[in-house]
Amino acid sequence: MATTFPYAIARSAPVPILVRAAGESQFRSLFATRPIERIEPNAAVFWEGDPANHVFEVIEGVLRLYRLLPDGRRTITGFLFPGEILGVAFKDRYLFTAEAVTPVKLQRYPRAHLYASLARMPGLTREMLAMACDELSAAQDQMLLLARKTAQERIASFLIAVARRISPDATPAREIELPMTRLDIADYLGLTIETVSRAFTKLKLEGLISLPSPHRVMLRKPDALQAVSGEDEPDEAPMAAPRRTVRSAVWPS
Amino acid sequence: MATTFPYAIARSAPVPILVRAAGESQFRSLFATRPIERIEPNAAVFWEGDPANHVFEVIEGVLRLYRLLPDGRRTITGFLFPGEILGVAFKDRYLFTAEAVTPVKLQRYPRAHLYASLARMPGLTREMLAMACDELSAAQDQMLLLARKTAQERIASFLIAVARRISPDATPAREIELPMTRLDIADYLGLTIETVSRAFTKLKLEGLISLPSPHRVMLRKPDALQAVSGEDEPDEAPMAAPRRTVRSAVWPS
DNA sequence: CACGTTCCGTTACGAATTGTCACGCATTGC
DNA sequence: GCAATGCGTGACAATTCGTAACGGAACGTG
DSSP: OOSOOOOOOOOOOOSOSSSOOOSSOHHHHHTTTOOOEEEOTTOEEEOTTSBOOEEEEEEESOEEEEEEOTTSOEEEEEEEOTTOEEOOOSSSBOSSEEEESSOEEEEEEEHHHHHHHHHHOHHHHHHHHHHHHHHHHHHHHHHHHHHHOOHHHHHHHHHHHHHHHHOSSSSOOSEEEOOSOHHHHHHHHTOOHHHHHHHHHHHHHTTSEEEEETTEEEESOHHHHHHHTTSOOTTTTTTOOOOOSSOOOSOOO | OOSOOOOOOOOOOOSOSSSOOOSSOHHHHHTTTOOOEEEOTTOEEEOTTSBOOEEEEEEESOEEEEEEOTTSOEEEEEEEOTTOEEOOOSSSBOSSEEEESSOEEEEEEEHHHHHHHHHHOHHHHHHHHHHHHHHHHHHHHHHHHHHHOOHHHHHHHHHHHHHHHHOSSSSOOSEEEOOSOHHHHHHHHTOOHHHHHHHHHHHHHTTSEEEEETTEEEESOHHHHHHHTTSOOTTTTTTOOOOOSSOOOSOOO
């Protein structure tokens, strides 16, 4: 890791990423008696294709989840922050590789036990379905980003998303840490490290952010950043929605 | 629609796309007594943000599912073929808009009933979780495609995926229909219509495919197409997997 | 039935964003 | 100290985009 920053990141998480839970949850309670395990930066929690024998909760640190093409091209499908749940695959094999970005503390729970718990805790199933749905929603956001946003928009979107994720309350954080490298960010956003670097520089020159260090970002003009991200302002969302003018066949019968 | 092609597409589906089921399923049985409804091409089944009151099964035809950015940029998150299930959102609102590409026949089932059925049919929950997982897997494939594949690779991947989807048995179809327009394909693959067109032409010139009509594709060299897609040959998959050489911390304890 | 219109797909060509390659610098760890 | 790693920047190349024009097929209208 390049510069110095505190690896510990506060517990939180009101947004999805790859099978992760938020706030109070029956899921969390499963881990209560589990020992805390530690893994070093860049070590893997599991590999894509491994038998999915455990689910994990991230206690501290950040994970990256990724898939590879045969020739080595990589896409990071998500980052996992403290308080989030990992590995609730409903398949018998993990869909992606999970690696530590920072030193990570986590707890694990055997999937076999999990399915037993499903019977005991009726709300757990719904919670798992809700988590899967959040995942799917996040995945679709990401598809839209990858398919249609410019480099600048992707970086802005990323910063805003992290700011929302990191902050325990509703208010997005004004200053955020990015423990992952530029390469991680590039592979998450479908760019190269050079383009990521240039986009950061451009946002800095425009005064929207400042970069005390490469891994620390201050959001100086969050609203402007939001505008650059290509998404609606949170405010104008309720009224706007200029429903497409065309055919509206939404159920005559 | 431009050229003539049979709108009806055979029932099938061994692959995921946006909450869809395959083969025999308890889910399917729910729809048994439901009337068949018809919608016209380009009409919407529902809009993103609508209350998610129903789940649907596609009987005939093809749907497109998409999300929009405020300025109108679109990404199609998936196409839905006959036999597939739609709308098993675990949220109270739909995450995306669903529109008919062709004339579509479908059945619907109230979500309220669905949750009642969950209690009666214990396997249904697992089925829903499995569907969500398939969705997630497909979404991640798509992220990898959008983030890291070239235009040529995207088109090749798309053709192969459709060939697999359409064919009822394991053998991918050699000749496929693409009822959607070039714009739909472009918005699905994160390209422009011109680039899609150019990629088709290039594959044609290289002899990998032929195009009897814009909506009909013959896969002349499926293996070569597979190679162009950037994915591994299905054969070499089992042996290969040259596990990354580096850190292997997969659980000392 | 003929005509015009519209939509869609293809191709061409110039433009732009992003990628590639190269280098310098700072920090870290041995 | 010194090598290794990560970040930033510049020059240049390449893929993809954007604009435009054209042709064919389907559709509507007279």
